[in-house]
Amino acid sequence: MKKESMIWYDRKRLWCGLPWTFTKYGMDEGRLFVETGFLNTKEEEVRLYRILNISLSKNIIQRIFGLGTIHIDSTDLDLKCLRITNIKDSDHVKEMLSEKVEEERLRNRVSAREFMNHGEDGDDTEADLDSFEGHEH
Template structure:
């Protein structure tokens, strides 16, 4: 039995209908992508590791009310995860974004991009009194 409480669930859609064996799920702290029928492969990304979200809406996707959400993370095993042809993609992207921010706040994570690179620096600040400049905020 699956004891995880999911905030959102969907399947990859073809012509707007969920006819595939690719399932997407969002929990409070993880994003899951499960593919397959007989042989199942499940990838998961911890939400606090998500670095960027991108929404792609091709003309054919817009016709069928679906879109692709690209998730870029600092996870070594799943640095890029595409949620392809999901229903209500704008709302789903915002839902993921809100949960990513909540997961980072829960872990007291502050992110700052390192100049000249794509690396992410995680600074743990239990007191919450770091200088704004150190946190990359203005």
């Protein structure tokens, strides 16, 4: 993860707001990165268009020190649930991330689709999917 190529970059901070941890977060035009560790490091990434849901939480200590935690749900197999913990300016980062996710969905022609099952036994799910996609039986 090269800091220079990032749109956004921050470190996980301690409860008091100091960046004395070895967890780093970054976002470039199409991906969100999480790097952890000091001696043994691990870098994970999720494509922005795979992100389904973004939420923000702030406990009282985080609010006092200007921090927040962003919760992300995605369709990625490795990073289904991701928490960007104790970051500065979390409101702005959440909004920026949300905008970038929408841009990437449009650019990659990907849309998040939700289906509701109206049948009691679940047999009509396939028919709902087929009719949604324009297929006929």
